[in-house]
Amino acid sequence: MDNDDRGLIADLKQENKRDLAFNTLVIKYQERLYWHIRKIVLSHEDADDILQNTFIKVWKNIGNFREESSLYTWLYRIATNESLTYINSNKRKSFVQMNDTSEFLMNNLVSDPYFEGDEIQLKLQEAILQLPEKQRLVFNMKYFDAMKYDEISEVLGTSVGALKASYHHASKKIEEFFKNID
């Protein structure tokens, strides 16, 4: 953990410095967390809601943070859990009967006014949505965010070996998807 984060955590745990430290934390991590969430839920509106919920959870639970992992990993873990919970609860609330998560998320993506990708990018997102949840998370973190396996391992609580295998399978499935549409 870097020294800035250590100081930030110490300040967050003190009542008189908490507000200022929290503002610093939000500014430092908001963009990274937003893009991580956005790649999971695909729509901007949902990503915005989840990012706010993530930071509120951080505010409420900072006292319980034991500093066993880095602050960055802890935040990523909360953001990932919040995103998956959000998808599952909204899928249940949806008026249209969805067969699976990928269908729900594809609808999210198509109706999102802030998707700026071309047709190939849309196809890539469609291919990613065909993957099982864990493979989808690993693929996004490795392919787009270029995260190290060690970091992904800490966020998802999965061994590095299993993550490498997941990424390998995910890449092969996406390749197969493009092969079929050619």
Added chain:
Amino acid sequence: MDELKKNTPRLSKLKKENPFGTPDKYFDDFSARLKIKLEAEKKIIPIKQNLIIRFLKPAIGIAASFAIIFLLANLPIKNFLSQKVANSSVETEFSEADYLRAMEGIDENSVYSLIEETDEGIEFSDEDLLSYASANTSEYELFMDLNNN
């Protein structure tokens, strides 16, 4: 990793671009919007606590009224019973003066006869002694007793 690239030529050809966009100045406004939501959240927490108290209020009220009824009913009964017990103990109490008066009523001969009337008239045969000794004493103890005597 190179092998993976070889096996996934179509994926490798794609540009790693971020296809997602955000509204203008989204990140500039985010912390201000979050602050508003956080303030609202801080107010919700005490309201939630009040809700729990409000939810438990009828139960607490019922429990308190039962406790009051119990106390109101119990106190007079307790007072009445303790008074009765006190009265009955006065009746059965044996004062020192009564004891001395009773002792004075007994003549000396009766007292001596009571003291001396201990083992008189009780006799043991040899057989009784033998069976008592065999039942309650081990051979080793008997041997040790004989040796000591």
